[in-house]
Amino acid sequence: MKAAAFEYQKVQSVAQALSLLQTYGDDARLIAGGQSLLPSLNMRLSSPTLLVDLNGVQELKGITKQDQVIRIGAMTTHTEIENSELIKEFLPMLSQAVPHIAHRAIRNLGTWGGSIVYGDPAAEWPACAIALNATMVIASSHGQRRVAAQDFFQDIYTVDLSAEEILVATEFPLSVVTSWNYFDELSRRHGDYAIAGIAMHLKYQAGKVESNEIVFFSVGSTPLRALKTSQLLNGQNTNALADPSLNLQLVNQVKEEISTLSDLTNSAMMKTHLVGVLLGRALKQIPTLS
Ligand SMILES: Cc1cc2nc3c(=O)[nH]c(=O)nc-3n(C[C@H](O)[C@H](O)[C@H](O)COP(=O)(O)OP(=O)(O)OC[C@H]3O[C@@H](n4cnc5c(N)ncnc54)[C@H](O)[C@@H]3O)c2cc1C
Structure with missing residues (x-):
């Protein structure tokens, strides 16, 4: 399919783009890289009157x-x-x-x-x-x-x-020096959208986890924060994280906490399992810190 006809304006400033958005409201769409917008126009999921191109800004x-x-x-x-x-x-x-x-x-x-x-x-x-x-x-x-x-x-x-x-x-x-970052995802082939993924950031002091953020994506309708699991991780000695029973406790907690949704090819149960797998792997990577 091809997109419905639309007008096109390439703007040079944010002010110019905002003025067009104010005039056209919901009938205008901003276009950046076009990698998500153009397929949706071609499938006629959206038919704006005007495309405002931000590539000159x-x-x-x-x-x-x-x-x-x-x-x-x-x-x-x-x-x-x-x-x-x-x-x-x-x-x-x-x-x-x-x-x-x-x-x-x-x-x-x-x-x-x-x-x-x-x-x-x-x-x-x-x-x-x-x-x-x-x-x-x-x-x-x-x-x-x-x-x-x-x-x-x-x-x-x-x-x-x-x-x-x-x-x-x-x-x-700015990331403080005493921090650790981790990112991982599971997908069918490299470059495919993830079946499930994790982004994790941890700050530590004197060998203990001071604060941390654990976020899962592609398992719910938005990225999901594992707040209770983060709480359990706070204050732990980083060398205690190698202990399999603590690892299991955190994995069980995260599987209980993160409420997953199925997608076209994977059940919610499968996603919950993968959430546990991803956290279990992440915890094993946390270095012993001082
Ligand atoms: C085959 C394929 C595989 C892909 N795989 C992945 C993947 O694995 N992971 C991933 O994350 N993405 C993936 N993408 C999506 C890709 O990352 C897109 O680049 C991204 O989702 C949209 O960026 P864009 O610049 O192309 O935005 P566009 O398609 O131009 O715009 C997307 C939406 O954002 C709005 N918009 C754009 N810029 C602004 C702005 N500054 N302010 C307000 N609104 C704005 C537009 O109006 C539109 O509604 C894939 C895309 C394709 C085609």
């Missing part, structure tokens, strides 16, 4: 270190994140996750912002943003607002963003 591109945050512009591509030395140094979880996103051709065009706003529960970036305590920076003609990543993803393909707003960037607090 320089202020939305790039990765910068500012005071205490790393800022990723919404129009930064997956490949730019993959190649960034700043990301490798300060946000290694994203470097671990990015090779799992589709294939090179899609990573060259697809953007951070497109993936975040699309809100696919199987996508890698939303889970990482929550695990790393990121903040979404959102612009409208009324000004800017900020939303914590953990509040931004509301339901399947549903995020806290209105038709008249643009995601400008995402900001990450």
